[in-house]
Amino acid sequence: MALDLKLYDTLTREKREFVPIDPRNVRLYVCGPTVYDFAHIGNARPVIVFDVLFRLLRHIYGESHVTYVRNITDVDDKINARAAERGVDIRQLTNETYENFKSDVAALGCLPPTVEPRATEHIAEMIALIERLIASGHAYVAEDHVLFDVPSMPDYGKLSNRPLDEMVAGARVEVAPYKRSPTDFVLWKPSKPGEPSWTSPAGIKTPGRPGWHIECSAMAWKHLGETFDIHGGGIDLVFPHHENEIAQSRCAFHSDVMANYWMHNGFLQVEGEKMSKSLGNFFTIHELLADWPGEVLRFNMLRTHYRQPIDWTVKGLDESWKTLDDWYWVVGDTTGGTVSGKVLEALADDLNTHQVITVLHQVRNRAQAGDDSARAELAASLRLLGFLNESAAQWAARRQSSPGVDSAKVQSLIDARTAARAARDFKESDRIRDELAAMGVVLKDSKEGTTWEIAR
Ligand code: AMP
Numbered sequence: 001m002a003l004d005l006k007l008y009d010t011l012t013r014e015k016r017e018f019v020p021i022d023p024r025n026v027r028l029y030v031c032g033p034t035v036y037d038f039a040h041i042g043n044a045r046p047v048i049v050f051d052v053l054f055r056l057l058r059h060i061y062g063e064s065h066v067t068y069v070r071n072i073t074d075v076d077d078k079i080n081a082r083a084a085e086r087g088v089d090i091r092q093l094t095n096e097t098y099e100n101f102k103s104d105v106a107a108l109g110c111l112p113p114t115v116e117p118r119a120t121e122h123i124a125e126m127i128a129l130i131e132r133l134i135a136s137g138h139a140y141v142a143e144d145h146v147l148f149d150v151p152s153m154p155d156y157g158k159l160s161n162r163p164l165d166e167m168v169a170g171a172r173v174e175v176a177p178y179k180r181s182p183t184d185f186v187l188w189k190p191s192k193p194g195e196p197s198w199t200s201p202a203g204i205k206t207p208g209r210p211g212w213h214i215e216c217s218a219m220a221w222k223h224l225g226e227t228f229d230i231h232g233g234g235i236d237l238v239f240p241h242h243e244n245e246i247a248q249s250r251c252a253f254h255s256d257v258m259a260n261y262w263m264h265n266g267f268l269q270v271e272g273e274k275m276s277k278s279l280g281n282f283f284t285i286h287e288l289l290a291d292w293p294g295e296v297l298r299f300n301m302l303r304t305h306y307r308q309p310i311d312w313t314v315k316g317l318d319e320s321w322k323t324l325d326d327w328y329w330v331v332g333d334t335t336g337g338t339v340s341g342k343v344l345e346a347l348a349d350d351l352n353t354h355q356v357i358t359v360l361h362q363v364r365n366r367a368q369a370g371d372d373s374a375r376a377e378l379a380a381s382l383r384l385l386g387f388l389n390e391s392a393a394q395w396a397a398r399r400q401s402s403p404g405v406d407s408a409k410v411q412s413l414i415d416a417r418t419a420a421r422a423a424r425d426f427k428e429s430d431r432i433r434d435e436l437a438a439m440g441v442v443l444k445d446s447k448e449g450t451t452w453e454i455a456r
């Protein structure tokens with residue numbers, strides 16, 4: 001509890017000491033996926049980063065004293081289009097995609113959030129917010145739409161701090177004739193025939209559906225209250241999504257604050273380029289998991305501080321895998337232990353996972369030099385960070401399941417080498433090691449015996 005947690009707040013543009021509203025219930029909201037297709041590795045970044053924050057908060061305040069809400073956006077144009085394209089029911093598409101998302105992020109070592117609310121199950125809350133906004137003069141009805149009246153909020157735009165003309169030109173702001181001001185945004189819109197629809201608010205006759213921004217204000221309100229501690233997401237969400245969430249929630253509740261800390265992760269690019277389908281460098285979490293253990297993807301993500309851009313490369317993944325191989329091997333079957341104080345310090349400094357990894361290399365070296373408490377520290381620290389979800393034997397076995405290597409033959413050669421070493425026939429034992437190396441097998445000798453893996 002003596003840990004001095006500091007978080008960078010996008011709204012005040014400074015790293016500030018984290019003081020929860022209620023330490024017995026620390027409340028975190030993160031914008032979740034729109035469920036129409038497999039999530040890509042860029043989407044994995046906020047999931048992993050805020051999982052680390054969730055774990056740190058649980059460590060500091062106690063497991064039952066943190067509420068983490070990450071929503072599911074299951075009503076959206078992209079969903080309608082994809083369902084039509086595939087000829088499947090919308091609910092089937094969103095359920096299927098959500099199940100895939102859950103298993104992908106579980107494989108990345110992420111804990112399930114406390115609540116994963118679905119937008120379509122919170123329409124009543126959205127309508128309640130919209131009615132409040134209309135009643136207080138912050139929203140109006142025009143051509144079966146309900147729009148938020150941006151000029152009605154004098155300090156709109158503080159989060160993104162953009163000049164008004166830039167906001168109007170912003171790619172995701174739709175200019176439409178029925179808007180009083182070009183910056184006004186949609187809270188509710190009419191549904192076209194065949195699209196999901198609900199009874200509209202404000203006496204609008206045409207059935208309709210919610211805009212994207214109101215979803216998050218409604219779900220955060222329902223599960224965390226009018227004001228809560230931390231709101232997170234990717235940097236691309238600052239404007240307009242989070243700016244508009246703030247406008248809706250603050251104006252609906254007549255409050256100065258929606259969340260006390262706004263945290264945003266930087267963007268991920270692949271091999272130095274923006275990830276895009278047309279460049280052929282677009283990777284889903286699902287397809288990467290076929291080639292790399294989930295913990296390797298997680299580790300690779302945490303090597304870079306969450307606010308920096310990250311360059312996702314195969315070279316980085318290879319290095320991440322080698323480091324984890326080594327740490328799994330050093331940890332072995334160690335259980336227990338306390339988390340390294342320096343690891344906690346680095347995490348408390350605005351989640352400096354880059355520094356955490358530097359510290360862990362030092363702890364690993366102490367452990368390898370025979371310091372058993374360092375070994376236990378390494379184990380406990382890695383567990384806090386969401387690693388070591390497999391036993392050392394399971395982890396090592398992954399390396400041995402490479403196609404083209406006959407593991408029975410490898411084991412018999414290792415046994416022959418062990419026998420040669422026992423007979424002090426080092427010439428023969430070296431010959432066998434070279435024979436294995438030619439097969440692409442690397443040996444590791446330790447007190448406990450010899451293990452092996454496929455060289456990469
Ligand atoms: P979306 O489904 O596009 O709304 O994205 C879901 C989450 O992933 C949001 O928090 C985005 O900010 C984040 N995100 C999307 N693309 C990337 C990327 N390339 N790098 C980092 N975060 C991303």
Ligand code: ZN
Binds near residue numbers: 030031032216241245
């Ligand atoms: Zn959101």
